[in-house]
Amino acid sequence: MRRKVSEVSKSADEIVYGLKREYLEKICAEGSRIDGRKFDEIRTAVVNTNFVPRAEGSAEVRLGDTRVLVGIKIEQGEPFPDTPNSGILTTNAELLPMASPTFESGPPSEDAIELARVVDRGIRESKMIDLDKLVIKEGEKVWVVFIDMHILDYDGNLIDACSLGAVAALLEAKVPASKIGAEDFPLPINHIPINVTFAKIGNTLLADPNLEEEEVASARLSVATNENGDVVAMQKGLGGSITKEELFSAVDTSIKVGKDIRKRVLGK
Amino acid sequence: MERKIVLPGEEINLEGMKQGNGIYHENGKYYSYQMGVLQTYNNYANIIPLSGKYYPVRNDRIIGKVIDIAPSFWIMDIRGPYPGFLHINDTPWKNLDQDLNKILGIGDTVFLKVNEITESRQIWLSLKDAGLRKLEGGHIVMVQPTKVSRIIGKAGSMVNTIKEMTGVKIQLGQNGVVWLDGSADKVMAVKKILKYIEKEAHTSGLTDRVKKILEENKGD
Numbered sequence: 001m002r003r004k005v006s007e008v009s010k011s012a013d014e015i016v017y018g019l020k021r022e023y024l025e026k027i028c029a030e031g032s033r034i035d036g037r038k039f040d041e042i043r044t045a046v047v048n049t050n051f052v053p054r055a056e057g058s059a060e061v062r063l064g065d066t067r068v069l070v071g072i073k074i075e076q077g078e079p080f081p082d083t084p085n086s087g088i089l090t091t092n093a094e095l096l097p098m099a100s101p102t103f104e105s106g107p108p109s110e111d112a113i114e115l116a117r118v119v120d121r122g123i124r125e126s127k128m129i130d131l132d133k134l135v136i137k138e139g140e141k142v143w144v145v146f147i148d149m150h151i152l153d154y155d156g157n158l159i160d161a162c163s164l165g166a167v168a169a170l171l172e173a174k175v176p177a178s179k180i181g182a183e184d185f186p187l188p189i190n191h192i193p194i195n196v197t198f199a200k201i202g203n204t205l206l207a208d209p210n211l212e213e214e215e216v217a218s219a220r221l222s223v224a225t226n227e228n229g230d231v232v233a234m235q236k237g238l239g240g241s242i243t244k245e246e247l248f249s250a251v252d253t254s255i256k257v258g259k260d261i262r263k264r265v266l267g268k
Numbered sequence: 269m270e271r272k273i274v275l276p277g278e279e280i281n282l283e284g285m286k287q288g289n290g291i292y293h294e295n296g297k298y299y300s301y302q303m304g305v306l307q308t309y310n311n312y313a314n315i316i317p318l319s320g321k322y323y324p325v326r327n328d329r330i331i332g333k334v335i336d337i338a339p340s341f342w343i344m345d346i347r348g349p350y351p352g353f354l355h356i357n358d359t360p361w362k363n364l365d366q367d368l369n370k371i372l373g374i375g376d377t378v379f380l381k382v383n384e385i386t387e388s389r390q391i392w393l394s395l396k397d398a399g400l401r402k403l404e405g406g407h408i409v410m411v412q413p414t415k416v417s418r419i420i421g422k423a424g425s426m427v428n429t430i431k432e433m434t435g436v437k438i439q440l441g442q443n444g445v446v447w448l449d450g451s452a453d454k455v456m457a458v459k460k461i462l463k464y465i466e467k468e469a470h471t472s473g474l475t476d477r478v479k480k481i482l483e484e485n486k487g488d
Contacts, residue, residue: 012335012345018375019447023407027452034407036456 013101021216025202034212040253042196042208045164045265049172057173057187061165064210065155070147070165072173074187076136076180077144087134087142091120093149093162100154118235119149119163119195122224126193126232129170133188136180143175145187156211159222159235163195168266192268193232194258195224198250205246207253221247223254227262271307273470274300274315282313290315304414305470318470322348322413322443324391328382331403331441332393334375337368344378347413347443350391358383358394377403377447379439403439406449409459411466413444418469419462426465426475433482434458457485 024034033039043064052058057072077088093116095103103109108116123129134143147169149162171192174184199209199217206213214220218240224233231251236242242250262268274280280291280298285308287293290301300306304317324330324346332344332352341355361371372378379401383394395401411419420427420440431438436450436458446462448455461478468474 012333012351015333015335015345015375017333017377017408018373019377019403019406020408021375022405030452032452034452034456036453 011102016215020212024213024216028201028204028206033206035210039204040207040257042160042257042261043210045261047164047168047265049168055169056176057169057171059165059168059172061161061168063157063161063164063208065153066157066161066210067151067153068158068161068165069150069152070162070169071150072169073146073148074173074175075144075146076141079135079139079142084139085132085135085142087129087131088144089120089124089129089131089147090144091116091123091147091149091166093119093151093158095151095154095158099151103151103154114235114237115158115162116149118159118222118233119147119166121233121235122163122193122195123147123166123170126191126224126226128167128189128191128193130188130190134175145170145173154211156214157197157208159197160195160208163193163224164261164265167192167194171266171268191226191228191232192262192266193224193226194254194261195222195233196250196254196257197222198253200240200242200246205242205250205253207257221250223251225251225255225258227259227268229255229259271305271472273304273318274306275303276300280306280313285313286311288312288314290317316417317414319412320414322346324348324352324382324385324443326382326385328442329400330380330382330393330443331408331439331445331447332378332380332443334372334378337372337374340368342368342372344380344393346391346393347410347445348391350389352382352391352393354378354380354393354395358392358396360395372402377408379403379441379447403447406437406447407455409446409448409462411444411446411462413442415466415469416440416442416444418474419446419465421475426478429475429479430458430461430482433479457482 046062048060051060052071055071056074059070061068093112095112097103097105147166173187178184198205198207198221199213200219201217219242220237222235226232278300282298291298300315302317304315307314330346332346334342335345336343341353344352346352380393380395381397384392434454436448436454439447448458
C-alpha cells in the first residue's frame with residue numbers, strides 16, 4: 001500500500017516501512033504473529049509493587065519490553081462542589097523522551113492525555129475505589145488520590161501496562177491517615193478492573209500488540225472488565241473500523257485474559 | 269596483536285601496525301577514541317566500537333526508507349546522523365511523468381549505496397550498481413550498525429550459513445537494517461539468531477555456535 005504525501009510531516013521514526021505493514025498483514029492472515037504468540041496471548045507481565053518506598057503505593061510493570069512505573073500519592077484536599085461527600089481520583093501520564101525516539105518533552109501529547117483518560121476511566125467506571133469512604137469532613141476535606149504514570153521503555157501497548165500498574169499500585173496503597181491523627185488504612189477496594197487492548201491488522205484482532213504491531217494497526221480497541229466478567233469501560237482508537245463479531249470476540253478474550261492476569265499476576 | 273576491549277582514552281601500543289579507525293595520535297602516543305575491540309586488519313590497527321550510530325562511508329551498501337519527496341529526489345532515512353538524498357538521475361528509472369511518488373512512495377524501502385558525501389555532509393545515494401533495487405515483500409529487522417560486519421562474518425561465512433540452513437533470503441545493510449524474506453517461523457528464527465549474534469559479537473568461534481543452534485532448532 002502506498003502512503004500519501006500528506007503524511008510527510010511525521011518524523012523519520014514515525015514513518016513505517018511499507019513492506020513491514022504488508023508482511024504483518026500477510027502473516028496475520030496466515031494465522032501467526034511476529035513474535036510467535038497466539039492472537040489472544042499477551043506478553044509476559046511482571047508486576048513489582050512497592051517500587052518507590054516514599055510513595056503511598058507504587059508498581060513497576062514489565063509487559064514484554066514495555067516498562068512503566070506507576071506511583072500513588074494520597075493527600076488531603078477540598079472536594080468538588082458537586083460531590084461534597086466523595087474523594088477525588090486524578091490520573092496523569094507522562095511519556096518520557098527516554099522511552100522512545102518518538103516521544104518529545106514539553107506539554108502532554110494527545111497520546112499521553114488519551115492514555116491517562118483511558119486508565120482513569122477503567123478505574124473510575126468500575127468503581128474500583130470506594131471514593132465515598134475517602135471523606136475526612138463532609139464538604140470540606142477529602143482524600144485526593146493521584147495516580148502518576150511514567151513510561152520508562154516503550155514497546156507497545158502502554159494502556160494495558162499502565163492500567164495494570166495503576167491497579168496493582170492502588171491495591172497496595174495506604175491512606176496516610178496518621179497525618180491527621182488517625183490510623184493508616186488501605187484504600188477501600190471494591191473491584192479489580194483489567195484492561196486488555198487489541199490491535200486490528202488486516203482482519204485480525206491481536207491482544208496486547210507490541211510496538212511493531214501497533215505501528216501498522218488500522219484500529220485499536222481497549223476493553224476493561226471486572227472480576228464478574230462485566231465490561232466497565234471501552235476505548236476505540238485509530239481510524240479503522242471494527243465489526244460487531246470482532247467486538248464480541250474482543251470482549252470474550254478480554255474477560256478471559258483479565259481472569260488470567262488477576263490470578264497469575266496480581267494473585268487475586 | 270592481541271584482541272582486547274579498550275576504553276576511550278586508553279593508550280594503545282601499535283606494535284608496528286599502522287594507525288587505523290578509532291585511534292588518535294597525541295604527543296607521540298596513540299589512544300583510543302571509543303569503547304570497542306582492538307583488531308588488526310591488513311597491517312592496520314582498528315577499534316571496532318561495541319555500539320554506536322551508523323556513520324555513512326562511500327560505497328557502503330545500505331537499506332533506506334523514503335521519508336519525503338522533493339521535485340527531483342527522494343529524502344531517505346538511512347539511520348545515520350543526516351538523511352540521505354537519492355536523485356532521480358542516480359536511479360535506473362526515467363522521470364517521464366514528473367511524479368516521483370509513482371516510482372517510490374513514502375515508506376518504500378530501497379537497497380542502495382552511498383554514492384558521495386559532500387563537504388557540507390550531504391549524503392547522496394545511488395541505485396546504479398549490481399544488486400541494488402527496491403525491496404518488495406519480506407520483513408525489516410534492526411540490528412546495531414557496528415555489529416553488521418560480525419553478522420556477515422569472514423567472507424560472508426556467517427550470513428551464508430544462516431541463509432543455507434534456514435532458506436530465508438537476507439539482505440544486509442551496513443546501516444544495521446536487515447531485510448528478511450521467508451515463512452513466518454523461519455523469519456522469527458533468523459531474527460532470534462541475529463539478536464544472539466549482536467549480543468555475542470565480541471566473542472570468538474561464533475559461526476560454529478550459530479551453526480549448532482540452527483542445527484538444534486532444525487528438528488523442531
